[in-house]
Amino acid sequence: QYRAQISPVSDFSVSVVSSETFNLNAAFAGLLGHTSYYLRVASLGIGGGVSAYNQVTASATLTGTPTAAAAPFSGSFASSVTVSWTPLPLAPADQSADGYRVDASTASDFTGDTFSAFTFNPSANSLAVAGLRQDTTYTFRVGALNHQNIPTYFVVGSTKTSGQIASSGTVSGGLPLTLNLIPSVAELTNVRLSIPSGTFPDGTNVSLIAINQPLSSAQSSQGKVTLLSTQIGIEIDANGSQPLKPVTVTFDYSPAQIPASVDLDTVVIGRLDGNLNLWTLIPTVHDPIEDKFIAQTDHFSTFAPLVITAPTTLDAIQIFPIPWKTGTGDSNYDAQFLNFTNLPLNGNLRMYTILGEFIWEKAVPSTGIVRWNGKNSLGHDVGSGTYLVVFTHSGHTEVRRVVVVR
Secondary structure, eight states, rough: OOEEEEESSSSSSSSSSSEEEEOOOOOOOOOOOOOOOEEEEEOOOOSBBBBBOOEEEEEEEEOOEEEEEEEEEEEEOSSSEEEEEEEEOSGGGGGGGGGEEEEESSSSSSSSSEEEEEEEOOOOOOEEEEETTTTEEEEEEEEEEOTTTOOOEEEEEEOOOOOOEEEEEOOOOTTEEEEEEOOOSTEEEEEEEOTTTTTTOOTOEEEEEEOOOOOOOOEEEEEEEEETTOOOOOEEEEOOOOOSSEEEEEEEEEGGSSSOOOOGGGEEEEEEEETTTEEEEEEEETTTTEEEEEEEEOOSSSEEEEEEOOOSSTTTTTEEEESSSSTOTTTTTOOOSSEEOOOOOEEEEEEEEEEEEEEEEEETTTSSSSESSSSOOTTTTSSSEEEEEEOOOOOOOEEEEEEEOO
16 A cells, blocks of 8 residues: 655644555545645555655645636737736635736637736736737636646636727928827837938828737847847838938837836847848937937838847957948948947947047947947047057957048
């Protein structure tokens, strides 16, 4: 025979329940819910001898089932839905929960595309499930989590996400055009596109569209980046046309909704190159007073805020475009700035003529990106020629040459 024992304490000093059986399993009923139990097994020999017990293992019973709220659905947007429920009591412990999970599925039996959200707050009564498709019906269920994060579910019901979130306008009379969009994500309060006069011919329709599918993981040849959120992104389109002048894109954010681990000064707006699936980092200004990220672009695509992690060495410096043909109109080498990326935080950059005359200096910010406008320390444009760039960090030095063509 075998003797299986179960107890709510690991040393089996109290409330021990035993079961003796010839089988290779034993069932224990009448246990407390939402409680961890410890289990062990010994073999019984002829004459009453008992072997040593095997290594103690543990498992937890399930919680009770939470109940639906009077109005279970709120905040139904193009890509997210907020689900509410009545939480289990916080006491006694065997009737409580460690947190909650919400699932959304395109199939009523949850065999279709499923999206989930979690909270480990035992008193939580709502969660937003993001990453949903627009104009799509989802079935939702809420599960209370036990000590092993195994849910006890109840099905809330079904609701439909809203249609596409977009803003559009038509250029008319050569006047400026401004578009505003309120995305369905907590981190952002508004996205604004400001188009100056003379950017497009009259009659051009411009659209600002919130993404309705999660963005894939971010990669950039200009530095190590991650998405601020896979749900935050916008697409700008002008019937396939590109602007003749730079336009301004502004992301208004909610500080309380940005993770505390994110240094807002390391956030840069990225533009997605769909052909290469790489993000181009565009010059971004962080306004901590107005809670805005502001960037300019002369090419329409998908845009999203990215978080940059600066490297710790000088081994991966990127400089572009080279040569820098500023003001020439060259589609490959003309740019507003000469860019230095993948620079280590607290490093320094100094520029000299080929003869060693000092030109300009800049400390590396937290983004690891420095942009040079082609002017010397007195604010005058430098001439065409070859320049030396000296990078220093933690006692190490790296020297590169750059070429300016005007």
